[in-house]
Amino acid sequence: MTAAPVLEKLNLSAANTAFIKRASKLLINGEWVHSASGKTFPTYNPATGEVITRCAEGDKEDIKRAVAAAREAFEKGPWKTMTAAERGRIIWKIGDLMLEHIDDLAELEALDNGKTRSVARHVDLPLALDAFHYMAGWATKICGQTFPISVPYVPGGNFHAFSLREPVGVVGQIIPWNFPLLMAAWKLGPALAAGCTVVLKPAEQTPLTALRLGELMIEAGVPPGVVNIVTGYGETAGASLAAHDDVDKVAFTGSTEVGKLIVQAAAGNLKKVSLELGGKSPNVIFKDAPDLAGAITGAANAVFFNHGQCCVAGTRLYAEKSVFDQVVDGISEQAQKIKLGFGLDPDTDMGPLVSEEQLARVTGYLDAGRRDGVEFVTGGKRFGDRGYFVEPTVMTKTKNTMSVVQEEIFGPVLVAQPFSDEEELINMANDTTYGLAAAVWTKDISRAHRIAKAYRAGTVWVNCYNIFDSALPFGGYKQSGWGREMSGEALELYTESKAVIVAL
Ligand code: NAP
Numbered sequence: 001m002t003a004a005p006v007l008e009k010l011n012l013s014a015a016n017t018a019f020i021k022r023a024s025k026l027l028i029n030g031e032w033v034h035s036a037s038g039k040t041f042p043t044y045n046p047a048t049g050e051v052i053t054r055c056a057e058g059d060k061e062d063i064k065r066a067v068a069a070a071r072e073a074f075e076k077g078p079w080k081t082m083t084a085a086e087r088g089r090i091i092w093k094i095g096d097l098m099l100e101h102i103d104d105l106a107e108l109e110a111l112d113n114g115k116t117r118s119v120a121r122h123v124d125l126p127l128a129l130d131a132f133h134y135m136a137g138w139a140t141k142i143c144g145q146t147f148p149i150s151v152p153y154v155p156g157g158n159f160h161a162f163s164l165r166e167p168v169g170v171v172g173q174i175i176p177w178n179f180p181l182l183m184a185a186w187k188l189g190p191a192l193a194a195g196c197t198v199v200l201k202p203a204e205q206t207p208l209t210a211l212r213l214g215e216l217m218i219e220a221g222v223p224p225g226v227v228n229i230v231t232g233y234g235e236t237a238g239a240s241l242a243a244h245d246d247v248d249k250v251a252f253t254g255s256t257e258v259g260k261l262i263v264q265a266a267a268g269n270l271k272k273v274s275l276e277l278g279g280k281s282p283n284v285i286f287k288d289a290p291d292l293a294g295a296i297t298g299a300a301n302a303v304f305f306n307h308g309q310c311c312v313a314g315t316r317l318y319a320e321k322s323v324f325d326q327v328v329d330g331i332s333e334q335a336q337k338i339k340l341g342f343g344l345d346p347d348t349d350m351g352p353l354v355s356e357e358q359l360a361r362v363t364g365y366l367d368a369g370r371r372d373g374v375e376f377v378t379g380g381k382r383f384g385d386r387g388y389f390v391e392p393t394v395m396t397k398t399k400n401t402m403s404v405v406q407e408e409i410f411g412p413v414l415v416a417q418p419f420s421d422e423e424e425l426i427n428m429a430n431d432t433t434y435g436l437a438a439a440v441w442t443k444d445i446s447r448a449h450r451i452a453k454a455y456r457a458g459t460v461w462v463n464c465y466n467i468f469d470s471a472l473p474f475g476g477y478k479q480s481g482w483g484r485e486m487s488g489e490a491l492e493l494y495t496e497s498k499a500v501i502v503a504l
Protein backbone atom coordinates (compact mmCIF):
# COMPACT_ATOMS: atom_id res chain seq x y z
CA MET A 1 0.00 0.00 0.00
CA THR A 2 1.40 3.44 -0.79
CA ALA A 3 1.36 6.02 1.93
CA ALA A 4 0.30 9.09 -0.04
CA PRO A 5 -3.49 8.56 -0.41
CA VAL A 6 -3.77 7.63 3.27
CA LEU A 7 -1.83 10.74 4.25
CA GLU A 8 -4.12 13.05 2.28
CA LYS A 9 -7.21 11.58 3.94
CA LEU A 10 -5.77 12.18 7.38
CA ASN A 11 -5.90 15.93 7.04
CA LEU A 12 -2.74 16.48 9.08
CA SER A 13 -0.91 19.76 9.51
CA ALA A 14 1.25 20.66 6.54
CA ALA A 15 4.35 20.26 8.71
CA ASN A 16 3.39 16.70 9.69
CA THR A 17 2.50 15.70 6.15
CA ALA A 18 5.90 16.93 5.00
CA PHE A 19 7.66 15.24 7.93
CA ILE A 20 6.01 11.87 7.35
CA LYS A 21 7.22 11.88 3.75
CA ARG A 22 10.83 12.18 4.94
CA ALA A 23 10.59 9.87 7.98
CA SER A 24 12.25 6.90 6.33
CA LYS A 25 15.80 7.23 7.58
CA LEU A 26 17.93 6.53 10.63
CA LEU A 27 19.85 9.18 12.55
CA ILE A 28 23.49 8.10 12.75
CA ASN A 29 26.37 10.45 13.50
CA GLY A 30 24.22 13.51 12.85
CA GLU A 31 23.18 12.34 9.37
CA TRP A 32 19.89 10.92 8.13
CA VAL A 33 20.76 7.66 6.39
CA HIS A 34 18.97 4.66 4.89
CA SER A 35 19.24 1.35 6.70
CA ALA A 36 22.29 -0.67 5.62
CA SER A 37 20.02 -3.35 4.16
CA GLY A 38 17.80 -0.78 2.44
CA LYS A 39 14.79 -2.45 4.09
CA THR A 40 11.84 -0.56 5.53
CA PHE A 41 8.89 -1.51 7.73
CA PRO A 42 5.38 -0.05 7.97
CA THR A 43 3.91 2.01 10.76
CA TYR A 44 0.12 1.87 10.97
CA ASN A 45 -2.76 4.08 11.92
CA PRO A 46 -4.28 1.83 14.60
CA ALA A 47 -7.74 3.35 14.11
CA THR A 48 -7.94 1.89 10.59
CA GLY A 49 -5.04 -0.53 10.20
CA GLU A 50 -3.81 1.51 7.22
CA VAL A 51 -0.11 2.12 6.63
CA ILE A 52 0.88 5.70 7.48
CA THR A 53 4.37 5.36 6.03
CA ARG A 54 7.41 3.09 5.98
CA CYS A 55 10.44 3.71 8.20
CA ALA A 56 13.99 2.44 7.89
CA GLU A 57 14.38 -1.08 9.24
CA GLY A 58 17.60 -0.86 11.22
CA ASP A 59 19.35 -4.09 12.11
CA LYS A 60 22.66 -5.34 13.51
CA GLU A 61 24.81 -3.43 10.99
CA ASP A 62 22.99 -0.13 11.67
CA ILE A 63 23.33 -0.67 15.41
CA LYS A 64 27.04 -1.30 14.88
CA ARG A 65 27.40 2.00 13.00
CA ALA A 66 25.31 3.91 15.53
CA VAL A 67 27.27 2.52 18.49
CA ALA A 68 30.56 3.41 16.74
CA ALA A 69 29.28 6.97 16.23
CA ALA A 70 28.16 7.19 19.86
CA ARG A 71 31.54 5.88 21.02
CA GLU A 72 33.44 8.40 18.95
CA ALA A 73 31.21 11.23 20.17
CA PHE A 74 31.70 10.10 23.75
CA GLU A 75 35.49 9.79 23.57
CA LYS A 76 36.39 12.69 21.30
CA GLY A 77 33.64 15.04 20.33
CA PRO A 78 32.71 18.46 21.61
CA TRP A 79 30.18 16.79 23.95
CA LYS A 80 33.02 15.65 26.18
CA THR A 81 34.85 18.96 26.26
CA MET A 82 31.96 21.42 26.51
CA THR A 83 31.02 22.75 29.93
CA ALA A 84 28.10 21.32 31.89
CA ALA A 85 26.34 24.68 31.45
CA GLU A 86 26.66 24.46 27.67
CA ARG A 87 25.30 20.92 27.75
CA GLY A 88 22.43 22.07 29.94
CA ARG A 89 21.56 24.89 27.52
CA ILE A 90 21.32 22.43 24.63
CA ILE A 91 19.05 20.12 26.65
CA TRP A 92 16.88 23.11 27.62
CA LYS A 93 16.65 24.08 23.95
CA ILE A 94 15.28 20.62 23.09
CA GLY A 95 12.43 21.29 25.53
CA ASP A 96 11.89 24.75 24.02
CA LEU A 97 11.72 23.38 20.46
CA MET A 98 9.22 20.75 21.58
CA LEU A 99 7.13 23.53 23.05
CA GLU A 100 7.36 25.48 19.81
CA HIS A 101 6.12 22.43 17.86
CA ILE A 102 3.81 21.07 20.53
CA ASP A 103 0.66 20.85 18.42
CA ASP A 104 2.37 19.06 15.53
CA LEU A 105 4.14 16.64 17.86
CA ALA A 106 0.85 15.88 19.63
CA GLU A 107 -0.89 15.22 16.33
CA LEU A 108 1.88 12.91 15.19
CA GLU A 109 1.85 11.01 18.49
CA ALA A 110 -1.92 10.61 18.42
CA LEU A 111 -1.85 9.37 14.85
CA ASP A 112 0.90 6.80 15.30
CA ASN A 113 -0.14 5.51 18.73
CA GLY A 114 -3.93 5.82 18.53
CA LYS A 115 -4.33 7.99 21.64
CA THR A 116 -6.47 11.09 21.47
CA ARG A 117 -5.00 14.37 20.31
CA SER A 118 -6.12 15.93 23.56
CA VAL A 119 -4.25 13.41 25.74
CA ALA A 120 -1.14 13.74 23.59
CA ARG A 121 -1.35 17.54 23.68
CA HIS A 122 -2.17 17.97 27.36
CA VAL A 123 -0.39 15.03 29.00
CA ASP A 124 2.32 13.40 26.86
CA LEU A 125 3.81 16.57 25.41
CA PRO A 126 3.92 18.79 28.53
CA LEU A 127 5.49 15.95 30.54
CA ALA A 128 7.96 15.06 27.80
CA LEU A 129 9.24 18.56 27.22
CA ASP A 130 9.39 19.19 30.95
CA ALA A 131 11.63 16.13 31.29
CA PHE A 132 14.21 17.97 29.13
CA HIS A 133 13.76 21.28 30.92
CA TYR A 134 14.05 19.60 34.30
CA MET A 135 17.12 17.56 33.34
CA ALA A 136 18.79 20.61 31.75
CA GLY A 137 19.19 22.00 35.26
CA TRP A 138 20.81 18.83 36.53
CA ALA A 139 23.69 19.03 34.06
CA THR A 140 25.43 21.59 36.31
CA LYS A 141 24.51 19.86 39.54
CA ILE A 142 26.04 16.41 39.23
CA CYS A 143 28.51 16.36 42.08
CA GLY A 144 30.72 13.94 43.94
CA GLN A 145 31.49 14.15 47.66
CA THR A 146 34.45 14.46 49.96
CA PHE A 147 35.15 11.73 52.53
CA PRO A 148 36.95 12.06 55.88
CA ILE A 149 38.93 8.80 55.57
CA SER A 150 40.90 7.27 58.47
CA VAL A 151 42.74 4.28 56.88
CA PRO A 152 43.41 2.16 60.00
CA TYR A 153 46.48 0.39 58.57
CA VAL A 154 48.32 3.63 57.68
CA PRO A 155 49.05 5.21 61.04
CA GLY A 156 49.60 8.93 60.64
CA GLY A 157 48.41 8.79 57.04
CA ASN A 158 47.06 12.01 55.64
CA PHE A 159 44.79 11.89 52.60
CA HIS A 160 42.31 14.00 50.69
CA ALA A 161 39.57 11.68 49.39
CA PHE A 162 36.71 12.60 47.13
CA SER A 163 34.48 11.12 44.46
CA LEU A 164 33.82 12.20 40.89
CA ARG A 165 30.52 11.41 39.16
CA GLU A 166 31.32 10.61 35.56
CA PRO A 167 29.08 9.66 32.63
CA VAL A 168 28.67 5.90 32.27
CA GLY A 169 29.52 6.09 28.54
CA VAL A 170 27.61 4.85 25.51
CA VAL A 171 24.02 4.07 26.40
CA GLY A 172 21.52 1.90 24.52
CA GLN A 173 17.91 2.93 25.14
CA ILE A 174 14.99 0.73 24.11
CA ILE A 175 11.52 2.18 24.55
CA PRO A 176 7.87 1.11 24.13
CA TRP A 177 4.92 2.48 22.21
CA ASN A 178 2.48 3.52 24.94
CA PHE A 179 3.99 7.01 25.55
CA PRO A 180 6.57 7.10 22.76
CA LEU A 181 7.87 10.63 23.10
CA LEU A 182 7.60 10.69 26.88
CA MET A 183 9.57 7.45 27.20
CA ALA A 184 12.22 8.88 24.88
CA ALA A 185 12.38 12.04 27.01
CA TRP A 186 12.62 10.16 30.32
CA LYS A 187 15.59 8.28 28.95
CA LEU A 188 17.37 10.93 26.85
CA GLY A 189 17.07 13.79 29.37
CA PRO A 190 19.15 12.28 32.18
CA ALA A 191 21.57 10.51 29.81
CA LEU A 192 22.40 13.83 28.13
CA ALA A 193 22.55 15.72 31.42
CA ALA A 194 25.10 13.18 32.64
CA GLY A 195 27.21 13.61 29.48
CA CYS A 196 26.51 10.17 27.99
CA THR A 197 26.00 9.44 24.30
CA VAL A 198 23.04 7.39 23.16
CA VAL A 199 21.64 4.94 20.64
CA LEU A 200 17.84 5.02 20.90
CA LYS A 201 15.63 2.22 19.53
CA PRO A 202 11.96 3.33 19.42
CA ALA A 203 9.14 0.78 19.32
CA GLU A 204 8.29 -0.55 15.87
CA GLN A 205 4.65 0.49 16.37
CA THR A 206 5.45 4.16 17.02
CA PRO A 207 8.67 5.34 15.38
CA LEU A 208 7.48 8.75 14.14
CA THR A 209 7.80 11.14 17.07
CA ALA A 210 11.26 9.86 18.02
CA LEU A 211 12.44 10.65 14.48
CA ARG A 212 10.93 14.13 14.66
CA LEU A 213 12.58 14.59 18.05
CA GLY A 214 15.86 13.63 16.35
CA GLU A 215 15.43 16.54 13.96
CA LEU A 216 14.69 18.90 16.84
CA MET A 217 17.74 17.68 18.74
CA ILE A 218 19.98 18.51 15.79
CA GLU A 219 18.35 21.94 15.62
CA ALA A 220 18.96 22.39 19.36
CA GLY A 221 22.69 21.83 18.82
CA VAL A 222 23.17 18.23 19.97
CA PRO A 223 26.50 17.37 18.29
CA PRO A 224 26.74 14.54 15.73
CA GLY A 225 26.86 11.05 17.24
CA VAL A 226 25.61 12.13 20.68
CA VAL A 227 22.09 10.85 19.96
CA ASN A 228 21.60 8.21 17.27
CA ILE A 229 18.16 6.86 16.46
CA VAL A 230 17.75 3.42 14.94
CA THR A 231 14.19 2.42 14.13
CA GLY A 232 13.48 -1.27 13.57
CA TYR A 233 12.37 -4.43 15.30
CA GLY A 234 13.10 -5.51 18.85
CA GLU A 235 14.26 -9.01 17.99
CA THR A 236 16.89 -7.64 15.61
CA ALA A 237 17.86 -4.00 16.21
CA GLY A 238 16.85 -4.07 19.90
CA ALA A 239 18.57 -7.37 20.63
CA SER A 240 21.80 -6.24 18.87
CA LEU A 241 21.84 -3.05 20.91
CA ALA A 242 21.31 -4.88 24.20
CA ALA A 243 24.07 -7.37 23.38
CA HIS A 244 26.62 -4.95 21.87
CA ASP A 245 29.98 -5.18 23.62
CA ASP A 246 30.78 -1.49 23.20
CA VAL A 247 27.58 -0.33 24.90
CA ASP A 248 28.24 0.52 28.55
CA LYS A 249 24.65 0.61 29.73
CA VAL A 250 21.23 -0.35 28.48
CA ALA A 251 18.00 1.28 29.66
CA PHE A 252 14.80 -0.51 28.78
CA THR A 253 11.09 0.09 29.21
CA GLY A 254 8.61 -2.56 28.14
CA SER A 255 7.41 -6.03 29.04
CA THR A 256 8.87 -8.05 31.89
CA GLU A 257 9.40 -10.88 29.43
CA VAL A 258 11.68 -8.79 27.18
CA GLY A 259 13.25 -7.19 30.27
CA LYS A 260 14.58 -10.62 31.21
CA LEU A 261 16.02 -11.06 27.69
CA ILE A 262 17.76 -7.69 28.06
CA VAL A 263 19.40 -8.84 31.28
CA GLN A 264 20.68 -11.97 29.54
CA ALA A 265 21.91 -10.03 26.52
CA ALA A 266 23.71 -7.58 28.80
CA ALA A 267 25.67 -10.35 30.51
CA GLY A 268 28.26 -10.59 27.69
CA ASN A 269 30.10 -7.41 28.67
CA LEU A 270 28.27 -6.94 32.00
CA LYS A 271 26.89 -3.62 30.85
CA LYS A 272 24.80 -1.76 33.42
CA VAL A 273 21.07 -2.36 33.11
CA SER A 274 18.03 -0.37 34.19
CA LEU A 275 14.52 -1.65 33.59
CA GLU A 276 11.07 -0.17 33.79
CA LEU A 277 8.72 -3.08 33.31
CA GLY A 278 5.10 -3.97 33.65
CA GLY A 279 2.62 -3.60 36.46
CA LYS A 280 -0.69 -4.85 37.80
CA SER A 281 -1.38 -2.07 40.18
CA PRO A 282 -3.91 -2.32 43.02
CA ASN A 283 -6.29 0.59 43.54
CA VAL A 284 -8.08 0.41 46.88
CA ILE A 285 -11.23 2.30 47.81
CA PHE A 286 -12.37 2.40 51.43
CA LYS A 287 -15.92 3.38 52.27
CA ASP A 288 -14.55 6.49 53.98
CA ALA A 289 -12.92 7.81 50.80
CA PRO A 290 -13.05 11.62 51.14
CA ASP A 291 -15.37 11.87 48.16
CA LEU A 292 -16.69 8.53 46.93
CA ALA A 293 -17.86 9.94 43.61
CA GLY A 294 -14.40 11.42 43.08
CA ALA A 295 -12.79 8.09 43.97
CA ILE A 296 -15.03 6.34 41.43
CA THR A 297 -14.01 8.79 38.70
CA GLY A 298 -10.39 8.45 39.83
CA ALA A 299 -10.61 4.66 39.61
CA ALA A 300 -12.17 4.80 36.13
CA ASN A 301 -9.39 7.13 34.94
CA ALA A 302 -6.77 4.96 36.63
CA VAL A 303 -7.66 2.03 34.41
CA PHE A 304 -9.05 3.62 31.25
CA PHE A 305 -6.54 6.45 30.76
CA ASN A 306 -4.51 5.84 27.58
CA HIS A 307 -6.81 2.86 26.85
CA GLY A 308 -5.29 0.97 29.77
CA GLN A 309 -1.94 0.96 27.98
CA CYS A 310 -0.12 2.32 31.02
CA CYS A 311 2.45 0.42 33.02
CA VAL A 312 0.91 1.98 36.15
CA ALA A 313 -2.75 1.39 35.17
CA GLY A 314 -4.93 0.74 38.23
CA THR A 315 -6.17 -2.58 36.88
CA ARG A 316 -6.94 -4.36 40.15
CA LEU A 317 -9.67 -2.58 42.04
CA TYR A 318 -10.38 -3.50 45.65
CA ALA A 319 -13.41 -1.79 47.17
CA GLU A 320 -14.67 -2.18 50.73
CA LYS A 321 -17.62 -4.58 50.78
CA SER A 322 -20.29 -2.07 51.83
CA VAL A 323 -19.54 0.23 48.86
CA PHE A 324 -18.38 -2.41 46.36
CA ASP A 325 -21.56 -2.48 44.25
CA GLN A 326 -21.82 1.30 44.21
CA VAL A 327 -18.18 1.66 43.11
CA VAL A 328 -18.41 -1.04 40.42
CA ASP A 329 -21.68 0.38 39.07
CA GLY A 330 -20.25 3.90 39.05
CA ILE A 331 -17.09 2.88 37.15
CA SER A 332 -19.18 0.79 34.71
CA GLU A 333 -21.50 3.72 34.02
CA GLN A 334 -18.51 5.87 33.22
CA ALA A 335 -17.08 3.10 31.01
CA GLN A 336 -20.28 2.98 29.00
CA LYS A 337 -20.14 6.72 28.35
CA ILE A 338 -16.63 6.58 26.84
CA LYS A 339 -16.81 7.33 23.13
CA LEU A 340 -14.42 5.22 21.10
CA GLY A 341 -13.03 6.53 17.81
CA PHE A 342 -10.13 7.92 15.82
CA GLY A 343 -7.80 9.80 18.16
CA LEU A 344 -7.74 12.86 15.90
CA ASP A 345 -11.55 13.25 15.94
CA PRO A 346 -12.34 15.93 18.52
CA ASP A 347 -15.27 14.06 20.11
CA THR A 348 -13.30 10.83 20.71
CA ASP A 349 -12.69 9.92 24.37
CA MET A 350 -10.70 6.75 23.77
CA GLY A 351 -8.83 5.56 20.69
CA PRO A 352 -7.85 2.09 19.55
CA LEU A 353 -5.19 -0.16 21.05
CA VAL A 354 -1.84 0.33 19.37
CA SER A 355 -1.71 -2.76 17.15
CA GLU A 356 -3.42 -5.87 15.91
CA GLU A 357 -1.14 -7.87 18.19
CA GLN A 358 -2.30 -5.93 21.25
CA LEU A 359 -5.92 -6.35 20.17
CA ALA A 360 -5.39 -10.12 20.00
CA ARG A 361 -3.61 -10.10 23.34
CA VAL A 362 -6.30 -8.11 25.16
CA THR A 363 -9.25 -10.00 23.67
CA GLY A 364 -7.37 -13.22 24.52
CA TYR A 365 -7.45 -12.16 28.19
CA LEU A 366 -11.15 -11.33 27.93
CA ASP A 367 -11.75 -14.88 26.65
CA ALA A 368 -9.61 -16.31 29.44
CA GLY A 369 -11.73 -14.44 31.99
CA ARG A 370 -14.88 -15.74 30.35
CA ARG A 371 -13.58 -19.31 30.56
CA ASP A 372 -12.64 -18.81 34.21
CA GLY A 373 -16.23 -17.73 34.96
CA VAL A 374 -15.84 -14.02 35.68
CA GLU A 375 -18.83 -11.70 35.38
CA PHE A 376 -18.64 -8.85 32.84
CA VAL A 377 -20.45 -5.87 34.34
CA THR A 378 -19.72 -3.96 31.16
CA GLY A 379 -17.66 -4.46 28.00
CA GLY A 380 -15.88 -7.71 27.34
CA LYS A 381 -15.23 -7.67 23.62
CA ARG A 382 -13.76 -5.96 20.59
CA PHE A 383 -15.52 -2.78 19.48
CA GLY A 384 -16.40 -2.52 15.79
CA ASP A 385 -14.70 -4.48 13.05
CA ARG A 386 -12.15 -1.94 11.82
CA GLY A 387 -9.09 -0.75 13.72
CA TYR A 388 -7.98 -2.18 17.07
CA PHE A 389 -10.71 -1.03 19.46
CA VAL A 390 -11.72 -2.80 22.70
CA GLU A 391 -14.73 -1.93 24.84
CA PRO A 392 -13.87 -0.50 28.26
CA THR A 393 -14.44 -3.53 30.46
CA VAL A 394 -15.21 -4.18 34.12
CA MET A 395 -15.07 -7.73 35.50
CA THR A 396 -16.18 -9.03 38.87
CA LYS A 397 -16.31 -12.47 40.52
CA THR A 398 -12.59 -12.81 39.94
CA LYS A 399 -10.07 -14.71 42.09
CA ASN A 400 -6.44 -13.80 42.71
CA THR A 401 -5.31 -17.00 40.99
CA MET A 402 -6.86 -16.08 37.61
CA SER A 403 -4.65 -14.85 34.77
CA VAL A 404 -6.81 -11.70 34.40
CA VAL A 405 -5.91 -10.78 37.98
CA GLN A 406 -2.24 -11.77 37.85
CA GLU A 407 -1.04 -10.80 34.39
CA GLU A 408 -0.64 -7.42 32.74
CA ILE A 409 -3.42 -7.10 30.13
CA PHE A 410 -2.43 -3.63 28.88
CA GLY A 411 -5.90 -2.72 27.73
CA PRO A 412 -8.99 -0.98 29.20
CA VAL A 413 -9.83 -3.89 31.46
CA LEU A 414 -10.57 -3.70 35.19
CA VAL A 415 -10.89 -6.61 37.61
CA ALA A 416 -12.79 -5.71 40.78
CA GLN A 417 -12.87 -7.55 44.09
CA PRO A 418 -14.51 -6.67 47.44
CA PHE A 419 -12.63 -6.78 50.75
CA SER A 420 -13.67 -6.43 54.36
CA ASP A 421 -10.49 -6.43 56.35
CA GLU A 422 -7.36 -4.27 56.02
CA GLU A 423 -4.88 -7.09 56.60
CA GLU A 424 -6.60 -9.35 54.09
CA LEU A 425 -6.61 -6.40 51.67
CA ILE A 426 -2.87 -5.80 51.96
CA ASN A 427 -2.16 -9.47 51.31
CA MET A 428 -4.39 -9.45 48.23
CA ALA A 429 -2.95 -6.17 46.94
CA ASN A 430 0.65 -7.36 47.32
CA ASP A 431 -0.10 -10.82 45.90
CA THR A 432 1.52 -10.08 42.53
CA THR A 433 4.93 -10.48 40.94
CA TYR A 434 4.76 -6.79 40.01
CA GLY A 435 5.34 -3.70 42.16
CA LEU A 436 5.12 -0.56 40.06
CA ALA A 437 2.30 1.50 41.57
CA ALA A 438 -0.59 1.32 44.04
CA ALA A 439 -3.27 3.66 45.36
CA VAL A 440 -5.58 4.02 48.31
CA TRP A 441 -8.63 6.23 48.78
CA THR A 442 -9.46 6.96 52.44
CA LYS A 443 -9.74 9.95 54.75
CA ASP A 444 -8.28 8.06 57.69
CA ILE A 445 -4.79 9.55 57.71
CA SER A 446 -3.23 6.80 59.83
CA ARG A 447 -4.65 4.13 57.56
CA ALA A 448 -3.41 5.98 54.47
CA HIS A 449 0.15 6.03 55.85
CA ARG A 450 -0.08 2.43 57.10
CA ILE A 451 -1.13 1.19 53.70
CA ALA A 452 1.36 3.36 51.78
CA LYS A 453 4.07 1.75 53.90
CA ALA A 454 2.72 -1.77 53.48
CA TYR A 455 2.49 -1.64 49.68
CA ARG A 456 5.44 -3.21 47.85
CA ALA A 457 5.40 -0.73 44.99
CA GLY A 458 7.57 2.09 43.61
CA THR A 459 4.81 4.73 43.64
CA VAL A 460 1.85 5.06 46.00
CA TRP A 461 -0.96 7.53 45.39
CA VAL A 462 -3.28 8.55 48.22
CA ASN A 463 -6.66 10.00 47.15
CA CYS A 464 -5.33 10.56 43.64
CA TYR A 465 -3.95 8.57 40.73
CA ASN A 466 -1.54 9.04 37.81
CA ILE A 467 0.23 12.02 39.34
CA PHE A 468 3.68 12.26 37.76
CA ASP A 469 6.37 14.88 37.87
CA SER A 470 9.90 15.17 36.56
CA ALA A 471 11.02 15.79 40.15
CA LEU A 472 9.62 12.44 41.39
CA PRO A 473 11.55 9.17 41.17
CA PHE A 474 9.70 6.52 39.21
CA GLY A 475 10.32 2.77 38.98
CA GLY A 476 9.38 -0.63 40.25
CA TYR A 477 9.73 -3.09 43.11
CA LYS A 478 9.89 -6.82 42.39
CA GLN A 479 9.54 -7.74 38.70
CA SER A 480 8.49 -4.21 37.76
CA GLY A 481 12.09 -3.20 37.26
CA TRP A 482 15.52 -2.07 38.36
CA GLY A 483 16.40 1.56 39.08
CA ARG A 484 14.48 4.83 39.18
CA GLU A 485 13.87 7.23 36.31
CA MET A 486 13.24 10.97 36.60
CA SER A 487 14.28 13.14 39.57
CA GLY A 488 17.90 13.38 40.67
CA GLU A 489 17.84 9.61 41.18
CA ALA A 490 17.79 9.06 37.40
CA LEU A 491 21.30 10.50 37.20
CA GLU A 492 22.54 7.51 39.16
CA LEU A 493 21.57 5.31 36.20
CA TYR A 494 23.80 7.31 33.87
CA THR A 495 26.85 8.03 36.03
CA GLU A 496 29.67 6.09 37.62
CA SER A 497 31.23 7.10 40.91
CA LYS A 498 35.01 7.30 40.95
CA ALA A 499 36.84 7.51 44.28
CA VAL A 500 40.05 9.55 44.15
CA ILE A 501 42.52 9.37 47.05
CA VAL A 502 45.36 11.86 47.19
CA ALA A 503 48.22 11.36 49.64
CA LEU A 504 49.07 14.71 51.22
P1 NAP B 1 8.06 -5.27 24.32
O1 NAP B 1 8.23 -6.35 23.32
O2 NAP B 1 8.66 -5.44 25.65
O3 NAP B 1 8.61 -3.93 23.61
C1 NAP B 1 9.31 -2.87 24.21
C2 NAP B 1 10.53 -2.51 23.38
O4 NAP B 1 11.46 -3.60 23.39
C3 NAP B 1 10.23 -2.25 21.91
O5 NAP B 1 11.08 -1.25 21.43
C4 NAP B 1 10.56 -3.59 21.29
O6 NAP B 1 10.81 -3.54 19.93
C5 NAP B 1 11.79 -3.97 22.07
N1 NAP B 1 12.12 -5.40 22.03
C6 NAP B 1 11.31 -6.45 21.79
N2 NAP B 1 12.01 -7.60 21.84
C7 NAP B 1 13.28 -7.28 22.11
C8 NAP B 1 14.48 -8.03 22.30
N3 NAP B 1 14.49 -9.35 22.22
N4 NAP B 1 15.61 -7.35 22.58
C9 NAP B 1 15.62 -6.03 22.68
N5 NAP B 1 14.54 -5.26 22.51
C10 NAP B 1 13.37 -5.87 22.24
O7 NAP B 1 6.55 -4.96 24.50
P2 NAP B 1 5.38 -5.16 23.41
O8 NAP B 1 5.49 -6.49 22.74
O9 NAP B 1 5.37 -3.97 22.55
O10 NAP B 1 4.12 -5.20 24.37
C11 NAP B 1 3.83 -6.42 25.02
C12 NAP B 1 3.44 -6.19 26.44
O11 NAP B 1 4.48 -5.50 27.13
C13 NAP B 1 2.22 -5.32 26.64
O12 NAP B 1 1.04 -5.99 26.48
C14 NAP B 1 2.44 -4.86 28.05
O13 NAP B 1 2.01 -5.84 28.93
C15 NAP B 1 3.94 -4.71 28.15
N6 NAP B 1 4.38 -3.32 27.96
C16 NAP B 1 4.76 -2.62 29.05
C17 NAP B 1 5.14 -1.31 28.90
C18 NAP B 1 5.58 -0.48 30.07
O14 NAP B 1 5.51 0.74 29.99
N7 NAP B 1 6.08 -1.06 31.14
C19 NAP B 1 5.14 -0.69 27.65
C20 NAP B 1 4.75 -1.44 26.54
C21 NAP B 1 4.39 -2.75 26.72
P3 NAP B 1 9.62 -3.56 18.85
O15 NAP B 1 8.33 -3.53 19.53
O16 NAP B 1 9.91 -2.32 18.12
O17 NAP B 1 9.83 -4.77 17.99
Ligand code: MG
Binds near residue numbers: 045111113205206
Ligand atom coordinates in the same frame (compact mmCIF):
# COMPACT_ATOMS: atom_id res chain seq x y z
MG1 MG C 1 1.61 3.17 14.44
